[in-house]
Amino acid sequence: MSNFSVRPEIEDFAPYVPGMTIEQIQDMYGLSTVIKLASNENPLGTSPVVRKAIARNAARAFRYPENHSPRLAAAIARSVGVPEECILVGNGSDEIIDMLFRMKAVPGRDNVVCYGNSFAMYHMCAKLCGLEYREVPRGEDCALPLEAMAEAADGHTAMVIVTSPDNPTGLAATVDDLSLLSGTLPEDCLLVLDEAYIDFAWPPEAYTPVQAFDSFGNVVALRTFSKAYGLGGLRLGYGILPADLAARMKNARIPFTVNILAEAAGLAALEDEVFYNETLALVMRGREYFSKELPKLGCRVWPSQSNFVMFESPRDTAEVFEELLKRGIIIRPLKSFGLPRCMRVNVGTDKENETFIRALGEVLNG
């Protein structure tokens, strides 16, 4: 053991705990096939069009990428319908979250406002950056506490962060709610919308204010290729920001964080409407199926605008999780989100969804 010191913020850092991998479960239980419905990945896998694009670009891997991925930023801007200067491409939307915390908030002075039981990244980044993390409790049945968030913000609030559709509940704030919140925030405070799951919200215009981006001066939206586009392993996401903020963040960022294959894959994914539309159809069918079948097994289900559903079962969560693992199915218990009675299951293929419901039926009703 060495005795090197680290910044006090790092001393008692709890690591991010990801869901278990298929290989880990196979080894632990001696299973040949495992169904993973734990990390909200795309049930259709990697699109064949994207695979070809990656293969075509393999020989370019010795080249540095173009800084800030301008070709991809332009393609994203066209697809979203905002000016190119508003797009900041990153190594997953996690990189954009990290950049916002480091570049917007002043350590030791500022605070960020989030709600309870949310994505671990926000708390990690706040701690790392020496910022006060103001956690507003959720409303009844885990409702998003938008009014209370507005009240918690003050002159030193750098950002108010809302995940919508929310992880892990699947609940979504409406454009009207968000517009109200945006209008009540202090000057110089950003409303950061983590829209990792916005592709699955229906109809989209009821849930994302990005269509009216110009009229929301303080909004930043974060999006990702990890979910609907099936590129979680390549690490690609982006932010939609006021142009001046995006420009200043580009100046201060680490160069070349988006690699050449991720850029090629992102460009191909945006063109591949067939895969995207198939994904949406599958997800919407699957979440409807879960919402119908889980209550029949005595579970309580939250309404979802996402590619997963949150539910509570009549039996102990840890036992249900373990019993499902033995049957080769990985879902996500939500203890690490502070919701020990709840579980999250993402939509798989139709067959995987049926297998999960059958297995859960066995576990709950013997």
Ligand SMILES: *Cc1c(COP(=O)(O)O)cnc(C)c1O
């Ligand atoms: C999956 C997810 C992201 C996306 O992360 P990437 O870094 O783009 O893979 C962001 N926010 C939330 C809440 C998520 O669940």
